[in-house]
Amino acid sequence: MIELSLNNPVIQAYIVHSTILAGKLLLMSILTAAVRITLKVFPNPEDASFLRGKVKFGDPTVERVRRAHRNDLENIPAFWILAAFYLTINPSAAWAIMFFRVYTACRIVHTLVYVIPVPQPSRAITFGIAYAIKMCMAAQIILYYITSISFIFYSGVLGAKMLFMSFLTARQRYRKNVFANEEDAKAKKGVVKFDDQDVERVRRAHLNDLENIPAFWVLGALYLTTGPSAATAITLFRVYAAGRILHTIVYAVTPIRQPARAIAFGVPMLISLFMGAKVATHYLADM
Known part of the structure; x- marks a missing residue:
């Protein structure tokens, strides 16, 4: 089992990339709010009244950002847990750090090509690579334990x-x-x-x-x-x-x-x- 020390570069990499992903998740809420304010469309009457907008559901631009946010919520928490357990099986430091870097980069790019948007298969590629990394870690955890x-x-x-x-x-x-x-x-x-x-x-x-x-x-x-x-x-x-x-x-x-x-x-x-x-x-x- 890996030495669970904050001096371990693998542990440090996990903390850094997990924090980046947490910040990204939080920014998605701000992005959704910014899009609503720009378009002046809100889900609640009090918001619409305060910001002089209108109540509207299903705005395509707002919903696209919300789908990107939901995709993060469906995937990033699983990464946090699986990566933490992955650390306990004493993985290669080079492989572990590479997984964390690539996963984080893919999730960021996935949101960018989702929100802009960019034609497929750009989003499919970024989602697929990140997905494969988690499945690889999950498989190794299951086999180890x-x-x-x-x-x-x-x-x-x-x-x-x-x-x-x-x-x-x-x-x-x-x-x-x-x-x-x-x-x-x-x-x-x-x-x-x-x-x-x-x-x-x-x-x-x-x-x-x-x-x-x-x-x-x-x-x-x-x-x-x-x-x-x-x-x-x-x-x-x-x-x-x-x-x-x-x-x-x-x-x-x-x-x-x-x-x-x-x-x-x-x-x-x-x-x-x-x-x-x-x-x-x-x-x-x-x-």
Whole structure:
């Protein structure tokens, strides 16, 4: 395992590039606000009244920036977690630093060619390279920890699962030949459409992952600090990962009538709440 020291250049590279990506995420909110103010279109009446604009939803320029922001939210948090776990497997310093640099550069360029916009395949290339880097790290994490069946192993599995959702969404878009951006539709001779039922079903499943899995990463890591039984902790992590995978299968891959999805959602939710309660009660005495 790598020496977790702030003097380690790999750790330093991770911190620097993670901070850059966090700053980029924050700037996307400012960019969205700037575009709204420039165009004088707002989602709330009080904003429109204060800035002498109008309430309007679906403005193509605003929505393009918001889609670029959502793409960051779907991808950058997974990088933070996967890269942090990747550090624990003692990777080659040269490879790790290169991964962090290339990933950060690709995410920045991805936003630039998304917002401007630039014709495809510019956005596809930048997204694909960054995506491949995360999948490579996830695969190495899973292979390294597969014999120990630990929190990091299941976190790697869930990270790879979240990445797979982007691929599944793209597959549905190409299958139905419907896209969210004009340059995509033009490149594939498709149509711009935002309400295709099959695409939106996969996107909802992806959003559900984004609403739940990052919380598991945090709560699971904190739960380990409370000194739980190894058997109990491993069971919780195993059942949680299985539940989230089944949730996607019955939601987006092969839709099954309820309560299949409710059960697949509810069991992992109860595990997260249980771990959260354990963490809170454990540290309550120190408050």
